Amino acid sequence: MSEAGSPPGLPDHYFRREFGRLVAALSRRFGVHRVELCEDAVQTALLRAVQSWPQRGPPEDKSAWLYRVALNEVLGALRRERRTGVSAENAERLAADSSTEEEVYLEHEVRDDQLRMLFVCANPEIPRESQIVFALKTLCGFSTEEIALRLFNSDEAVYKRLQRARTTLREHVEDLEQPALQQLASRLPAVLEILYLLFTEGYSSAQPQQMIRRELCEEAIRLGRLLDEHPVGAAPETAALLALMYLNAARFDARVDGAGGLLVLEEQDRSLWDRELIRIGVSYLHRSARGERFTRYHAEAAIAAEHCMAPTYEATRWQEIARLYQMLDTLAPSPIHTLNRAIAIAEWQGPEAGLALLEPLHPPSWLLGYYLWDATLGELYRRCGERERAVGYLTRALAAAPTHAEKGLLQRRLQACSISGEPRARK
Amino acid sequence: MPTSKIKFLCLYRFAAAGWPAKPSSPEQMQAQYAAWKAWMTKFEKELIPGDGLLPGGSVVRGGNVTDGPFIEAKEVVASYGIIETDSLARAVEIVKACPIGMDPGASVEIRQLGGYSG
Numbered sequence: 001m002s003e004a005g006s007p008p009g010l011p012d013h014y015f016r017r018e019f020g021r022l023v024a025a026l027s028r029r030f031g032v033h034r035v036e037l038c039e040d041a042v043q044t045a046l047l048r049a050v051q052s053w054p055q056r057g058p059p060e061d062k063s064a065w066l067y068r069v070a071l072n073e074v075l076g077a078l079r080r081e082r083r084t085g086v087s088a089e090n091a092e093r094l095a096a097d098s099s100t101e102e103e104v105y106l107e108h109e110v111r112d113d114q115l116r117m118l119f120v121c122a123n124p125e126i127p128r129e130s131q132i133v134f135a136l137k138t139l140c141g142f143s144t145e146e147i148a149l150r151l152f153n154s155d156e157a158v159y160k161r162l163q164r165a166r167t168t169l170r171e172h173v174e175d176l177e178q179p180a181l182q183q184l185a186s187r188l189p190a191v192l193e194i195l196y197l198l199f200t201e202g203y204s205s206a207q208p209q210q211m212i213r214r215e216l217c218e219e220a221i222r223l224g225r226l227l228d229e230h231p232v233g234a235a236p237e238t239a240a241l242l243a244l245m246y247l248n249a250a251r252f253d254a255r256v257d258g259a260g261g262l263l264v265l266e267e268q269d270r271s272l273w274d275r276e277l278i279r280i281g282v283s284y285l286h287r288s289a290r291g292e293r294f295t296r297y298h299a300e301a302a303i304a305a306e307h308c309m310a311p312t313y314e315a316t317r318w319q320e321i322a323r324l325y326q327m328l329d330t331l332a333p334s335p336i337h338t339l340n341r342a343i344a345i346a347e348w349q350g351p352e353a354g355l356a357l358l359e360p361l362h363p364p365s366w367l368l369g370y371y372l373w374d375a376t377l378g379e380l381y382r383r384c385g386e387r388e389r390a391v392g393y394l395t396r397a398l399a400a401a402p403t404h405a406e407k408g409l410l411q412r413r414l415q416a417c418s419i420s421g422e423p424r425a426r427k
Numbered sequence: 428m429p430t431s432k433i434k435f436l437c438l439y440r441f442a443a444a445g446w447p448a449k450p451s452s453p454e455q456m457q458a459q460y461a462a463w464k465a466w467m468t469k470f471e472k473e474l475i476p477g478d479g480l481l482p483g484g485s486v487v488r489g490g491n492v493t494d495g496p497f498i499e500a501k502e503v504v505a506s507y508g509i510i511e512t513d514s515l516a517r518a519v520e521i522v523k524a525c526p527i528g529m530d531p532g533a534s535v536e537i538r539q540l541g542g543y544s545g
């Protein structure tokens with residue numbers, strides 16, 4: 001998110017960000033059904049910049065320069081289309097457009113354009129995973145290959161999802177007529193969910209692609225802030241989502257050890273937590289407390305804040321965290337939340353209390369194959385001194401763990417099982 | 428004896444099959460921009476800016492005008508520039524450091540100017 005300091009002269013990710021801004025601005029002018037044409041035009045404009053800026057130096061107003069080049073590209077393409085008689089509708093639109101060719105590129109308008117695009121991509125007809133891919137492509141300026149790399153997906157899968165989103169947008173005219181942002185406001189929950197998933201996708205895994213996946217988190221935060229700065233998006237739950245993103249991002253560096261292994265909370269060096277991000281997160285959390293609504297984002301942000309504010313693992317307010325997980329489980333019922341609540345209860349009242357919550361559960365089959373379920377049960381049994389059961393669960397978890405870092409962690413726990421079968425001393 | 432500078436014309440060629448190249452992502456383009464900019468800054472005393480060459484144009488051959496081919500269809504000249512330096516060896520050294528080398532199939536033709544027009 002840095003805006004300065006990257007030699008020579010362009011801020012980090014300037015082209016990628018500019019891609020999103022320009023596509024959004026042009027799509028407002030020419031309609032969302034033209035989004036591919038707009039993307040190609042922006043691509044061409046960026047290529048021109050690569051070719052001419054190094055020699056002559058970048059123009060004073062780089063954004064305006066790029067906008068003009070891209071705009072002319074779109075107009076040229078529409079003219080060619082009209083000549084070949086593709087449709088009369090284009091001719092009409094074109095006539096309306098050519099008078100505004102000298103239109104200026106206004107910063108605040110472009111911000112609105114990007115927001116509009118974000119709401120457009122939250123169209124309920126588009127499956128969630130396609131929405132995310134579309135947002136990454138159109139708003140964040142990632143290529144199909146770059147998206148595939150970041151989402152651990154194949155190029156074709158990403159391409160298919162992208163096409164699905166584009167086709168749906170073409171078929172659903174209500175988005176084509178450039179609706180006012182306010183008309184799309186009812187989609188705020190869906191927009192927040194897209195940003196939430198984008199963030200979790202980036203956060204959920206460490207090595208080996210940690211750095212590039214972290215960009216997903218940065219994009220989620222950037223778009224979240226964009227949303228929060230506009231009346232249409234500045235709801236308490238937006239602030240709560242930003243709080244939860246900042247408070248989790250603050251712990252990014254501390255999650256990985258020198259060798260790239262994933263560290264659990266207990267093992268993390270808290271001095272590595274980013275105090276500035278925690279401060280921003282907490283201020284968003286305060287702002288989120290306006291109004292009546294308490295959403296799952298509020299609950300998750302509050303949980304993250306509890307962890308961030310705790311001086312040590314032992315001094316964490318586990319009782320409060322268990323309570324928040326219970327609220328979260330009520331707001332957004334999921335056995336995962338119960339699982340996390342059990343972990344908090346185990347820290348608060350001992351492993352037996354945690355197990356007491358989990359043992360009567362009949363977890364759905366997807367959860368039984370989920371390594372965290374086995375890993376948690378394994379760890380709690382280990383703490384209770386039930387070595388055999390612990391080894392059984394931990395071995396199963398090890399086989400299903402998705403990353404090397406997580407496997408490493410489970411291996412350490414398995415070793416701890418064989419070294420000491422004694423129940424962990426509880427305070 | 429004072430050594431006078433020699434001018435070399437550089438023709439930057441790309442493989443026709445890959446030109447226009449497979450589109451780079453904005454992030455990649457920014458990296459390319461940075462690489463070109465760094466190269467031009469490093470050798471700014473010796474590089475005289477040329478220009479890019481747009482596709483298309485005409486060929487006049489024996490009074491007949493065609494729209495190509497200019498040279499072998501396998502490659503296209505995408506831009507030109509001039510290097511003013513001490514020797515061909517130095518010009519080669521500069522071109523070897525050029526980011527165009529990252530593009531497979533690309534080549535640079537270096538020709539000393541005759542200086543006939545003074």
